[in-house]
Amino acid sequence: MDKDLVPFWEKSYQEDDTIAFSDQPNTTITEFEHLLHMQSKVLEAGCGEGQNAVYLAQKGYQVDAFDLSEHGIAKLKRRCEQSNAQVNAFVADLTTYQFKQYYDMILCFGTLHFVDKDGWKRFISNAKEYTNIDNMK
Numbered sequence: 001m002d003k004d005l006v007p008f009w010e011k012s013y014q015e016d017d018t019i020a021f022s023d024q025p026n027t028t029i030t031e032f033e034h035l036l037h038m039q040s041k042v043l044e045a046g047c048g049e050g051q052n053a054v055y056l057a058q059k060g061y062q063v064d065a066f067d068l069s070e071h072g073i074a075k076l077k078r079r080c081e082q083s084n085a086q087v088n089a090f091v092a093d094l095t096t097y098q099f100k101q102y103y104d105m106i107l108c109f110g111t112l113h114f115v116d117k118d119g120w121k122r123f124i125s126n127a128k129e130y131t132n133i134d135n136m137k
């Protein structure tokens with residue numbers, strides 16, 4: 001992404017009464033959620049203001065979520081406080097992200113096309129390596 005351009009969602013991320021994209025979880029999550037078990041660990045990269053992360057945390061999963069946007073992560077943390085959800089939310093760049101643990105599901109919606117090919121290829125390769133494949137239902 002061009003560092004000099006401020007994307008439109010940054011304004012929404014700073015406001016609590018507007019939603020940048022949706023207040024509902026992505027339909028892919030509701031489609032594949034049945035594959036998770038109650039102790040599942042989920043990572044969302046490029047989580048934005050956190051509608052997916054909050055939804056999954058409210059369901060009881062252990063959720064880590066990061067985004068490049070400080071405003072996005074701050075809003076996600078505010079949403080967690082308001083909804084009593086537990087999300088480990090932090091600012092990070094997916095192109096340099098270092099995995100520290102394995103996950104049962106790794107999510108990334110509407111984000112990979114904002115980074116260059118080397119960046120998303122590296123992230124996907126690492127995400128595959130750090131996805132549990134023998135722990136699903």
Ligand SMILES: C[S@@+](CC[C@H](N)C(=O)[O-])C[C@H]1O[C@@H](n2cnc3c(N)ncnc32)[C@H](O)[C@@H]1O
Pocket residue numbers: 001009021022045046047048049066067068069072092093094095108109110111114115
């Ligand atoms: C179109 S928004 C989608 C947000 C969210 N995934 C959703 O579906 O609502 C793209 C998001 O990707 C984030 N992003 C862009 N480049 C990133 C990077 N290199 N690492 C992490 N997040 C990034 C932006 O800050 C923004 O929150």
